[in-house]
Amino acid sequence: MSNVEFIKPTSLQDACEALMKPDYLAIAGGSDLIVKMRNGMYPNLKGLVDISGLPPLNTIRTDENAVIIGSGCTMNQIAKDQLIKDYFPALAKAASTVGALQIRNSATIGGNVANASPAGDTIPALFTLVADIMIIGCNGRRQIPIVEFFLSPGKTKLAPGEIIEGFKLLLRKTRGEFLKLGERRAHAISKINMAVSTWNDGKNHYRIAMGSVAPTVLRCREAEEYLESSEQLDDNTIARAAEIVSETAKPISDLRSTKAYRKQMAGVLLKRALQNLR
């Protein structure tokens, strides 16, 4: 018997107000939330606020020199979008590897980020694209760089009554790669995942981030700086960068993988990614 209240707000403002109440949760695709509900993770749940029908959240649009990806965009929507594929290939690739076809039609990018799993596949990609998280709440809007958004597994800086409205990315052509390792090649939660984005504005820039190797996604600054200061991307440079990320990784052993394997694979994935980008 359920006595959960179900609210279908007609505006973002109404949604935020409904989410001010304790034990009310936002639902969009539901692919993470429903599983958690069924696993009994929300015994005190009082209400669900359905934000899936709020149109401003479901589009990808450009705004002057930025691209704004609505938080309600599904993984397939992002993976198939021509602008995302052309400008932010690391993100398009990450979105195309989440779950399987059926999940990618439901799961949203906002949910993937708000859920704050250390293994969330779009998070490292958004790190490398220097995304800002656009947040709306009862008292207005604010933006947080994604690197500052996560506190611990499942915990973010979102306050009660706040919703992720979208992600703001600078409209700048990047080249990128996203690689992950799971128990099988398709439809698996990452044992480790890695995103690399690079662009040139007269100077080569690199951004590297990896997931499932720490309580939150890690940006690999040391390896980025090493690559930016290297004259060319030869085998020795790639090998050294791989060693650096392997040292940056701070994984644990859990039911999906071991500490030693993850540490070693951090280097292997970066090597593969850089070879593909050469």
Next chain:
Amino acid sequence: MQENLIKISFSLNGNAVETEVSPELTVLEMLRRNFRLTAAKEGCGKGECGACTVMLNEQPINSCIKLAATLNKADSLVSVEGLNEDKLMKNIQDAYVEEGAVQCGFCIPGMTITSHYLLKNNPNPDAHAIKQALSGNICRCTGYRKIEAAVKKAADRSSKS
């Protein structure tokens, strides 16, 4: 305590329908309980096996992790039963039978509806495309080869006719 019931309306297998659901009822549970459409099945209940696959707005989804209350008037839901008269689906189902692709049968409605989506969008898929399309559908009898052969056969036959 009185249970909250939410009135929803949407299109089901081509017909406008209305029903009442509790907030936590999934689309899968609604199909099976409210409409007695039992082709879609609950395997894992968490979006991992694909036995509950149905089409929502022409895209396959896991109906076990979609809340019925989130359906809107503009949404079009199609289950295997809605494709009973569909030529391509008939072809796919025949090919599954001919190839012996059906063992215990529990995964088959999900397999055939995902195969239908694949062949509708890619009439001549190669082996990789077939595997990729069906990667969200698990067969616990592990009879994948015959399933893949059946999809290939259905594709070959559709392109000839």
